[in-house]
Amino acid sequence: MTIEQFKEAYNINSEIDCIEQAIQNLRVESYFLYEGRIKIDISDILNEAKNQIAKRLQERKAQLEKEFEAI
Structure with a gap:
């Protein structure tokens, strides 16, 4: 594995x-956000975004691991 691949x-x-820490922070903030009588709860949206980002990052990580094994 090259230094660049490791980095x-x-x-x-x-x-x-x-990303996980930012999502946790936004979840906490979402509990305190109100607009009139309607509570703004963004946790479902944040979870979906987290899952999509994590999936892409895991795919890239797997690709790097395959490249490393090929070396």
């Missing part, structure tokens, strides 16, 4: 951690 794999894991 990219590390960055993917770091990005997943950052």
Whole structure:
């Protein structure tokens, strides 16, 4: 594995951690957001976004692992 591939794999894991923390922060904030009597709950939207991003990052990670195995 090259240094660049290692950095990219590390960055993917770091990005997943950052995304999960940001989503958790937004979930907490969503409980305090109100517009009139309607509560704004964005947790379902955030979960779907998280799942899609994590899926793409995991696919890229798997691709890097295959490239590493080929070396």
